Structures are given as C-alpha cells and as structure tokens.
Amino acid sequence: MRKLLAIPVATVLVVGLGASPAAAIDEVNSKKLRDAVTVNGILGHERVFQRIANQNGGTRASGTPGYAASANYVKSTLAKAGYDVSEQEFTFPFFRELAPATLAQTAPTAQTYTTGTFNYSGTGDVTGTVVAVDIQIPPAPTPSSTSGCEASDFTPASATEPQIALIQRGSCDFRVKAENAQAAGYDAVIIFNEGQPGRTELFIGDLGRPFTIPVVGLSFEDASALYAQVQGPGDVTVRVTTSTETDLAAKTTNVFAETPGGDADKVIVVGAHLDSVVEGPGINDNGSGSAAILEIAKQMAKLDIKPRQKVRFAFWGAEESGLLGSEYYVDNLPADELASIYANLNFDMLGSPNYVRFVYDGDGSDTPVEGPAGSAEIEDIFTKYFASQGLASEPTEFSGRSDYGPFIAVGIPAGGLFSGAEGVKTPEQAAVYGGTAGEQYDPCYHEACDDINNLSTKALHELGDAAAHAVFTLARTKTGFFPDGSLRARAAKQAYVAPEFDYKGSHAIR
Numbered sequence: 001m002r003k004l005l006a007i008p009v010a011t012v013l014v015v016g017l018g019a020s021p022a023a024a025i026d027e028v029n030s031k032k033l034r035d036a037v038t039v040n041g042i043l044g045h046e047r048v049f050q051r052i053a054n055q056n057g058g059t060r061a062s063g064t065p066g067y068a069a070s071a072n073y074v075k076s077t078l079a080k081a082g083y084d085v086s087e088q089e090f091t092f093p094f095f096r097e098l099a100p101a102t103l104a105q106t107a108p109t110a111q112t113y114t115t116g117t118f119n120y121s122g123t124g125d126v127t128g129t130v131v132a133v134d135i136q137i138p139p140a141p142t143p144s145s146t147s148g149c150e151a152s153d154f155t156p157a158s159a160t161e162p163q164i165a166l167i168q169r170g171s172c173d174f175r176v177k178a179e180n181a182q183a184a185g186y187d188a189v190i191i192f193n194e195g196q197p198g199r200t201e202l203f204i205g206d207l208g209r210p211f212t213i214p215v216v217g218l219s220f221e222d223a224s225a226l227y228a229q230v231q232g233p234g235d236v237t238v239r240v241t242t243s244t245e246t247d248l249a250a251k252t253t254n255v256f257a258e259t260p261g262g263d264a265d266k267v268i269v270v271g272a273h274l275d276s277v278v279e280g281p282g283i284n285d286n287g288s289g290s291a292a293i294l295e296i297a298k299q300m301a302k303l304d305i306k307p308r309q310k311v312r313f314a315f316w317g318a319e320e321s322g323l324l325g326s327e328y329y330v331d332n333l334p335a336d337e338l339a340s341i342y343a344n345l346n347f348d349m350l351g352s353p354n355y356v357r358f359v360y361d362g363d364g365s366d367t368p369v370e371g372p373a374g375s376a377e378i379e380d381i382f383t384k385y386f387a388s389q390g391l392a393s394e395p396t397e398f399s400g401r402s403d404y405g406p407f408i409a410v411g412i413p414a415g416g417l418f419s420g421a422e423g424v425k426t427p428e429q430a431a432v433y434g435g436t437a438g439e440q441y442d443p444c445y446h447e448a449c450d451d452i453n454n455l456s457t458k459a460l461h462e463l464g465d466a467a468a469h470a471v472f473t474l475a476r477t478k479t480g481f482f483p484d485g486s487l488r489a490r491a492a493k494q495a496y497v498a499p500e501f502d503y504k505g506s507h508a509i510r
Contacts, residue, residue, distance in 0.1 A: 127240075169194040350459060
C-alpha cells in the first residue's frame with residue numbers, strides 16, 4: 001500500500017516503558033454517553049456514507065469524489081455540533097485497477113486461474129515461463145515462508161525470454177518480494193497465499209509503492225497445482241495481464257474536530273480512517289469506525305460533556321493506501337504538539353458480520369508486540385468494561401495494520417477495538433461470540449459487497465458502547481496513567497523500544 005520504512009528494533013524513543021505495571025486509571029460513569037450513542041445514530045451516518053458511495057461510482061476511496069463528499073459530510077456534522085473543525089491536505093500515490101487482471105496457463109496445457117491485481121501493480125501483458133521462488137509446499141504450520149524475501153532467492157531471469165516469478169506469501173512485505181523479483185529481471189510476479197488455515201484463498205495485497213511490472217495474486221490451491229507442474233519436465237508458460245492507473249500526486253485530507261475545553265497539554269486523539277478501498281463503499285471498513293466516533297463526538301457535544309483532557313477526533317485519509325493520513329499527521333506535528341498527545345484510540349472495523357470483540361493487546365501479554373507506556377492501561381479500560389457487561393473479549397496484536405501505527409512508533413500509548421477482517425473464526429470463538437466457525441469475520445472485507453447490509457448491529461452496539469466508554473474515561477480521568485496523573489512521569493528513567501514491524505503496512509501488506 002504505501003511507502004514502507006521499517007523501524008529497527010533498536011530504535012529507542014524516550015517516552016515511557018511498555019508493559020510495566022502502572023497506576024490504574026480511575027473509573028468513571030460513562031452510562032449517560034453510552035445511552036446517547038445508539039446503533040440508530042451510528043447507522044444514520046452509515047446510510048449517508050452508503051448514499052455517497054452510490055452517487056460516486058460505488059467507492060469512497062481517498063482521491064475520489066466519494067471521499068471528498070464523505071469528508072464534507074463529517075465536517076458539516078461536526079461543525080453543526082459546535083466543534084472547531086479543520087482539514088489537513090496532503091498528497092499520496094493514488095492507485096486503481098482499470099480492468100480485471102487475468103492469469104492463464106498456455107503450456108503445456110491450457111488453464112485459466114482466478115486472480116486479482118495487487119495494489120500498485122504496473123500495467124502489462126506478459127507471457128512467460130514460470131519460475132518458482134523458494135516455495136514451501138506443504139506449508140509450515142504457522143506463517144513463516146521467506147519466499148522472495150532475499151535477493152538471493154532469485155535466479156537471474158533470462159535476458160531474452162520473459163519469465164514470471166511464482167512467490168509464496170509469508171514473513172516479509174509484498175513490496176520486498178516484488179522489488180527483489182523486478183531487480184532480478186522478472187517480467188511479472190504471481191504471489192500466492194501461504195497455505196495455513198485462513199491463508200488459502202485468493203488474496204490480493206498491497207505493494208506499498210508503484211511498480212512497473214504486473215503483480216497478481218493466486219490461491220494456495222491453484223498455486224499448488226501450478227507449482228507441481230513447474231516441478232515436472234518441461235517449461236510451464238502463463239499469460240498475465242493487468243491494467244492500472246497510478247497518480248503519484250493525488251490529493252486527499254484528514255479531518256479534525258476538537259473539544260473547546262480540556263487540557264491542551266493532554267490531548268486524546270480518537271481516530272478512525274474515513275476512506276474505503278477503491279473496490280467498494282467500505283461501510284464496515286471503515287465506515288463503522290468513522291460513524292461510531294462521529295456519533296460519539298456529536299453526543300458529547302449534545303450532552304455538554306466537559307472533558308479534563310482535550311479530545312481531538314481524527315478522520316484519516318488514505319489509510320487504505322498505507323496509513324498515509326495518520327503518518328502525515330504524526331510526522332508533521334510540531335514538537336510541542338507531539339509532546340501534548342496523551343493517548344491515541346483507534347477504531348477500525350466495529351461491525352463485522354461474523355465478529356469477535358478484539359482489544360489491542362497493550363501490555364503484550366498475549367501477542368508479540370507491547371505498546372508504549374499507558375497502552376496496557378488503555379487495554380484494561382476495554383477489557384474491564386466488557387467484563388462489567390458480562391461480555392467476553394480477546395487480545396489482538398499491534399500488527400501495524402491500522403492508524404495506531406505511527407503513534408506507537410513515536411512512543412504514544414494506544415489502544416482500540418477491532419471486530420475482525422479477513423481472518424477465519426475458530427470453533428472456540430464461535431462458541432463464545434456466536435457466528436459461524438470456519439468463515440471470515442468479514443466475508444466482504446475489501447470487496448464491493450462491504451455495503452450497508454454488511455454490518456452486525458449487535459457488534460455496533462457492543463463495540464460502539466465500549467468505544468464511547470473508553471473515550472469518556474480518558475477524557476475525564478483524573479489519575480492518568482501514572483500516579484501523578486501524567487504520561488511522561490518516568491520518561492527520564494525508562495525508554496520505549498519501538499516494535500520491529502513496519503508500521504506503514506496496511507490490512508494487506510504481507
């Protein structure tokens with residue numbers, strides 16, 4: 001999806017230590033706000049987003065009229081509620097597919113495969129010999145393939161005959177795989193899903209930057225059949241076609257609204273990305289998060305809630321192109337404004353039809369990456385709230401796939417909720433949350449069918465209330481994350497070590 005800049009594990013940012021115990025945030029009574037933030041209110045905004053998509057070619061993607069109309073609606077709604085509303089413009093590499101990709105085997109036998117164009121693929125029509133690149137079939141029990149991750153994985157391509165690299169999804173970014181293939185002289189790239197449960201279907205990822213060669217996807221089943229032929233005698237030839245458009249200087253915006261009151265030296269950034277993918281209206285991803293925080297902001301103003309900390313609602317642009325809106329915001333904040341940010345709450349997909357109540361694992365107790373100091377306490381806000389309602393929840397990792405990424409990369413504590421995307425619900429989860437085991441949390445993730453009918457109102461109710469509770473709690477807390485009520489009380493003594501993942505990866509980076 002985006003320009004990708006890995007953050008080495010040795011990077012140290014002096015802000016506070018991640019999983020160390022700290023004073024618990026004081027509990028506040030959020031019932032008044034939770035009662036005001038209703039599913040009907042959230043759905044009202046969602047219906048407007050759907051109408052905007054209907055009127056603008058079925059999409060609300062950044063760089064399109066559908067996004068501009070969505071931003072105008074958000075600005076108008078917040079201004080009517082009495083907020084100081086602002087907009088931040090930036091440029092980004094816009095990408096869209098002009099015609100569906102094709103992938104067909106031409107020799108030794110004819111075979112047509114279902115495929116799709118990776119974001120930022122080049123345009124091309126290539127017929128060439130398939131070359132397998134460090135492939136593991138059968139796959140390892142857990143995602144770990146390094147296929148295409150090293151330049152040494154590639155035999156230099158023929159200088160005279162077109163060749164197409166067959167690469168397995170795995171442990172490095174799609175961008176790296178495509179860069180290595182192109183550098184080795186390959187004329188096109190096929191990247192197939194790795195093969196573990198939940199990683200078998202056709203998967204279309206994001207390359208992070210524009211490429212000049214075609215890059216397409218393939219399911220594990222189809223790739224296995226193709227790979228078996230490549231292992232046999234004689235060459236296997238396929239034809240790949242793509243037709244794409246890239247604008248390296250497209251314009252889009254972030255939209256902000258902040259409470260008139262509250263301590264300007266302690267700002268809570270409550271964020272959700274406003275853009276959809278080009279392929280659909282994005283009513284769950286991420287109309288649901290945008291609609292939820294828009295309704296929270298509206299009801300906070302209507303109830304005349306007086307926050308102790310200033311709350312800044314942020315509607316990010318170009319998330320689907322690589323977290324570019326939140327990245328631009330964090331990267332361009334003056335030092336004093338960056339220092340004033342108290343915490344970041346992130347709400348990306350709150351209405352998945354086959355949902356789970358995922359909470360970002362701030363203390364890193366169940367997943368590989370812990371958050372900066374205060375993230376554990378934010379996680380605690382959500383888990384305690386769900387427990388108080390008799391609802392189960394479970395941790396999800398800070399994977400770098402949403403707009404909290406740029407915040408935790410500079411040591412700002414973060415947390416939030418997630419109802420699930422392309423992952424598959426387990427039988428154990430179905431027993432706890434209901435729904436259907438063996439199916440995706442959101443079967444319409446990044447598809448045209450992510451429309452107004454692709455929502456669980458039960459998920460919107462439960463996660464919407466939890467979001468309202470967390471916003472209210474952080475806005476009104478007296479104690480803060482540390483005993484003196486500050487975030488940076490221990491900054492001089494301890495340091496946060498940034499995670500090793502590439503935070504600019506998106507929902508579909510690897």
